[in-house]
Amino acid sequence: MANKKDLIILFFIFLLGVFWRFFLLGSNPPSLYWDEVAIGLDGYSLATTGKDINGFSPFQPIFLSYGDYKAPVYIWLAVLPIKLLGLTLLAVRLPAAILGSILPILVWLLGRQLLFFLDPEEQKRFSSWPAWAALVTALNPWTIEFSRIGFESGVSLVWLTLSLWLFLKAVKDKLWFLILSALAALVSVYTYFSVRIIWPFLLVGWGVIFAKKLWEEKLMVIVSLVLGAVLLIPLFTSPFxxxxxxxxxxxxxxxxxxSEIKQSVSYLQKDQNFFISSSVHHRYWFIGRQFLENYFSHFSVPFLFLNGDSNLRQHSGWGGELLVISLPFFLIGVGLLLKYWPSKLSQFILLSLLVFPLAASIPQEIPHASRAIYLVLPMILITGWGLSWFTRLLVRQKLVKVLVILGFSLNLGLWTHDYIVHYPIRSSQAWIWPYWQMAELVKQNHLNWQIEAVSEKYWQPQLYLLWSMPELLAQLQPSTPGKADLSLNHILKLTNQQARQGSIKVKFLTKEEIKANDQILATLTFLDGQPTLFLTSEK
Structure with missing residues (x-):
C-alpha cells in the first residue's frame, strides 16, 4: 500500500498533468483535422439519431466513417461530451484529455508493480522511481501533445498501459487479473488498429519472461487467450x-x-544475373534493410530529443518528442537496465522498448510519432529510473538538485511558451485552418448563401461543411445502412437547400482558381496572415 506522502505527491503530479492537458484545450491546436471532424460527426450522429452517419448501429467493430474505416472506441467516447457540450472542438478532444490525464497515474502504478521484481533493499533504494516516472509522463511533450488532440493512438496508449499494469498484477498477485489485462488489451485494439501488430510480440515475450509462473496457472492463461480471441472475431468478420x-x-x-524491388533488379542487371547475385541482391535483403532503417529511426537522438516528428499535427515543431534535458537521465536509466539484467524488471522494459516501434516501422513515413507513441512508455520508465538513482545519489547535494529542477523547468517552460504562443500560428496549415474558418462563416451565413464551389486543395472540405450544419446528418443517412453520399457536390446541394430565396451565390476558392468575373468578398488567411481561400461571388 502506498503511504500518505506518496499519494499526496501523486495527486500533485496528477494536477500538473491536468493543467498541461486542459489549458486552452478548446483553442490550441487551433482547429480540427478532418479525422477529428469525422469522429465528431459520427459521435453527433450517434448522440442524436442512434446511428452513425452511414446509418449503421453504434455497436460495430469498424466504422465506415467517410471511407477511412475507423476504430469504434474513440467515437463511442466522444458521444457523451458531444451530447453535453454540443458539436465543438472541445467535445471531440475531451476524451483524449481526460484519459491522457489518467496516464501518469497508470504509469505510477506500473512503476510500483515493476519494483516488486527487485529485492526489498533495492525496492527501498528506488522507491521514488514510480513518482519520477509519473512526473515525466505528466510533463513531457509527447504525452501532452497527444492528450490535446482527438487521435486514437494517444488514447490507445492509455489502454495499453492499463493492460501492462494488470498483467504484472496477475503475475505478482492474482492470476485472475489476466482476464482484465486481456480486456484492456482488446480495448486498445478497438481504439487504434495498429496496436494489434505489437500484441503478438508482447505475448510471446511475456510467455518467455514469465514462463514458469504462467505455466503454473496455465488454465487462467488459456481462458484469457481464448477470451481475447473470441472478442476479436467481430473485427475480423466485419464486412469492412x-x-x-x-x-x-x-x-x-x-x-x-x-523501390526495393527496383534496387534489387538494378543490382541483378549490373551483375548480369551472376548465379550468386540472386541470393546476395534478393529483394528481401533490401526490404529488410529498409525495415531496419525505419525501425531504428525511432530511436534516433534527433527524433527523440532534438527535433521530433516533422508533421506539425503530431509534434509542435519545437525540440524533440521528449525534453532534451531528460537525455542524460535516460542514459543513466539504460545503465541501470543493464546493471540489473537479467531481472524480470529489465527484461519487461527492454521487451517493450524493442517491440513498441514495430507498427511504426512498416509504413514509409518515418519516424512517426503517432504510430510509435507506445515507445514513450519504456522511455519514460527508463528516464524515471535514472532520475530516481540520480536524486538519491545526490540526496545531500541540494545545489545540484536545485539545478536539475531549474533545468527541467526551463526546458519545459520554453516548450510551453512555444506551444502556446507560436505553435498555433506555425501549425494552422497542418490543422486545415482555412476550412475551419469556412465552416464558421457558413454556419453564420448559410441562410443567405448559395455555395457553388469549394476548393478541395486542403482535402475533405465537405466534412467541414457538415460540421457547420450537423443537422444535415439526419438527411444524409441512407434509409438502409450503407455508404452515405459524402461527395462535395451532394453536401453542397444539401447545404444550399437551407438558403433563403434571393440568397447570393458564393465560392471558396484559392488564388489560382479565381476567374476574371469573380469578385472577392473576403480573404481567409492562415494564422500567420498568409492568404489561403477567398470568398468570391460573380460580378
Whole structure:
C-alpha cells in the first residue's frame, strides 16, 4: 500500500498533468483535422439519431466513417461530451484529455508493480522511481501533445498501459487479473488498429519472461487467450475488415516494396544475373534493410530529443518528442537496465522498448510519432529510473538538485511558451485552418448563401461543411445502412437547400482558381496572415 506522502505527491503530479492537458484545450491546436471532424460527426450522429452517419448501429467493430474505416472506441467516447457540450472542438478532444490525464497515474502504478521484481533493499533504494516516472509522463511533450488532440493512438496508449499494469498484477498477485489485462488489451485494439501488430510480440515475450509462473496457472492463461480471441472475431468478420486493410495498405509501406524491388533488379542487371547475385541482391535483403532503417529511426537522438516528428499535427515543431534535458537521465536509466539484467524488471522494459516501434516501422513515413507513441512508455520508465538513482545519489547535494529542477523547468517552460504562443500560428496549415474558418462563416451565413464551389486543395472540405450544419446528418443517412453520399457536390446541394430565396451565390476558392468575373468578398488567411481561400461571388 502506498503511504500518505506518496499519494499526496501523486495527486500533485496528477494536477500538473491536468493543467498541461486542459489549458486552452478548446483553442490550441487551433482547429480540427478532418479525422477529428469525422469522429465528431459520427459521435453527433450517434448522440442524436442512434446511428452513425452511414446509418449503421453504434455497436460495430469498424466504422465506415467517410471511407477511412475507423476504430469504434474513440467515437463511442466522444458521444457523451458531444451530447453535453454540443458539436465543438472541445467535445471531440475531451476524451483524449481526460484519459491522457489518467496516464501518469497508470504509469505510477506500473512503476510500483515493476519494483516488486527487485529485492526489498533495492525496492527501498528506488522507491521514488514510480513518482519520477509519473512526473515525466505528466510533463513531457509527447504525452501532452497527444492528450490535446482527438487521435486514437494517444488514447490507445492509455489502454495499453492499463493492460501492462494488470498483467504484472496477475503475475505478482492474482492470476485472475489476466482476464482484465486481456480486456484492456482488446480495448486498445478497438481504439487504434495498429496496436494489434505489437500484441503478438508482447505475448510471446511475456510467455518467455514469465514462463514458469504462467505455466503454473496455465488454465487462467488459456481462458484469457481464448477470451481475447473470441472478442476479436467481430473485427475480423466485419464486412469492412478487408476494405479497411486495403485502405491502410494504400499508403506507401513495405508490403508494397516497389523501390526495393527496383534496387534489387538494378543490382541483378549490373551483375548480369551472376548465379550468386540472386541470393546476395534478393529483394528481401533490401526490404529488410529498409525495415531496419525505419525501425531504428525511432530511436534516433534527433527524433527523440532534438527535433521530433516533422508533421506539425503530431509534434509542435519545437525540440524533440521528449525534453532534451531528460537525455542524460535516460542514459543513466539504460545503465541501470543493464546493471540489473537479467531481472524480470529489465527484461519487461527492454521487451517493450524493442517491440513498441514495430507498427511504426512498416509504413514509409518515418519516424512517426503517432504510430510509435507506445515507445514513450519504456522511455519514460527508463528516464524515471535514472532520475530516481540520480536524486538519491545526490540526496545531500541540494545545489545540484536545485539545478536539475531549474533545468527541467526551463526546458519545459520554453516548450510551453512555444506551444502556446507560436505553435498555433506555425501549425494552422497542418490543422486545415482555412476550412475551419469556412465552416464558421457558413454556419453564420448559410441562410443567405448559395455555395457553388469549394476548393478541395486542403482535402475533405465537405466534412467541414457538415460540421457547420450537423443537422444535415439526419438527411444524409441512407434509409438502409450503407455508404452515405459524402461527395462535395451532394453536401453542397444539401447545404444550399437551407438558403433563403434571393440568397447570393458564393465560392471558396484559392488564388489560382479565381476567374476574371469573380469578385472577392473576403480573404481567409492562415494564422500567420498568409492568404489561403477567398470568398468570391460573380460580378
Amino acid at each position: 475488415y478487408q476494405l479497411s486493410q486495403q485502405y491502410r495498405l494504400s499508403t506507401p509501406n513495405l508490403s508494397q516494396p516497389e
